[in-house]
Amino acid sequence: MKLALALFLLFISIAAFAQKLPLNYGLAMERGVPSIAAEALKAKFDTALAYTNEGFWRSNTISYVFVSVKEKTYYKGSISTRRLSKGNWHSAKVKFKKINTLQGKKLFQYVNKSALWTLNPDSLNDQRVRDEKGKLQEIKVYDGSNNVFEKITSFDCLTIQAYAPEVFIKEYQLDNGRKKFIAVRDYFLSRYRKL
Numbered sequence: 001m002k003l004a005l006a007l008f009l010l011f012i013s014i015a016a017f018a019q020k021l022p023l024n025y026g027l028a029m030e031r032g033v034p035s036i037a038a039e040a041l042k043a044k045f046d047t048a049l050a051y052t053n054e055g056f057w058r059s060n061t062i063s064y065v066f067v068s069v070k071e072k073t074y075y076k077g078s079i080s081t082r083r084l085s086k087g088n089w090h091s092a093k094v095k096f097k098k099i100n101t102l103q104g105k106k107l108f109q110y111v112n113k114s115a116l117w118t119l120n121p122d123s124l125n126d127q128r129v130r131d132e133k134g135k136l137q138e139i140k141v142y143d144g145s146n147n148v149f150e151k152i153t154s155f156d157c158l159t160i161q162a163y164a165p166e167v168f169i170k171e172y173q174l175d176n177g178r179k180k181f182i183a184v185r186d187y188f189l190s191r192y193r194k195l
Contacts, residue, residue, distance in 0.1 A: 037064045037150050038157040040079050040092045045070045048152040049111055050079070051188060055145035059083075064150075065192055067107055068096070074104025076195045099195045107191050114184045116149060117158055123176040124162050139174075141167050147185055 037050040048068035064079040077096025081089050128136045144164030151158040165178040 035148075035150060035157070035159070036062050036081060036092050037066065037079055038152050040094050041066065041068060041152050042154050042157070044068070044094070045075070046153065047108070048150075049108065049188070050150045050152060051185065051192075052148045052150075053145050054148060056143060058145075062089075062092075065189070066096075067099070067104055067188075067192060067195070069104065069108065072101070074099050074101050074108075076104075076192060103191070103195055107188065107195075110187060110191075111149075111151075111184060114187075115180065116160060116184045117151065119160055119177040119181060121160060124160070124165075124178060124181060126174065126176050127163075127168065129172050129174060139168070139172055147181070149185070149188075 037048070037052070041048040041050065045068035048066050050064045050066035052062065052064045054062075060083040062079075062081050066077050066079065068075045068077065075096045076099045077094060079092050079094050081092040083089055127139045127141070129139055131137050141164045144167055146161055146163050147165060148159060148161040160181070162178055162181045165182050168174040169178050169182075
């Protein structure tokens, strides 16, 4: 009995701590590997906050902007790659430079305190609305883009994404965390540009 309990606890601990990095759309889904940002940044920095916007019209390119920290030094940067004609991808190009520590720290604090990472991905991407009769209808939005945030460390990657959040708020009054996501995204991108 003790052996069975010990094996059960061992199994649970392995399952809890030995998970692969989460996947995102585009390159990661096709190759079955962590996102291009996680691959490029996990060994370079202590923590990185990365953002990308994915969509059909950009399916042959992947680009991220990120803010990162290593040993109390903050950086801003970008990652980009493009698909070759045979479906393979170029190696990712990573560019970064040092930024003001106080500004980098404030940006990290804002994103971490914003509750972005606690948003429910299912409700954030819920595409159902009730019609006049109270019946749930699924909404199809074509040519939308997927907004993705990743928090990357050397051992983990949290991913939160919202598909066409403005469309679902404006046209269908579906919030479910989308306003919070948009506010964090807009703040992150506006501060990123000023760093």
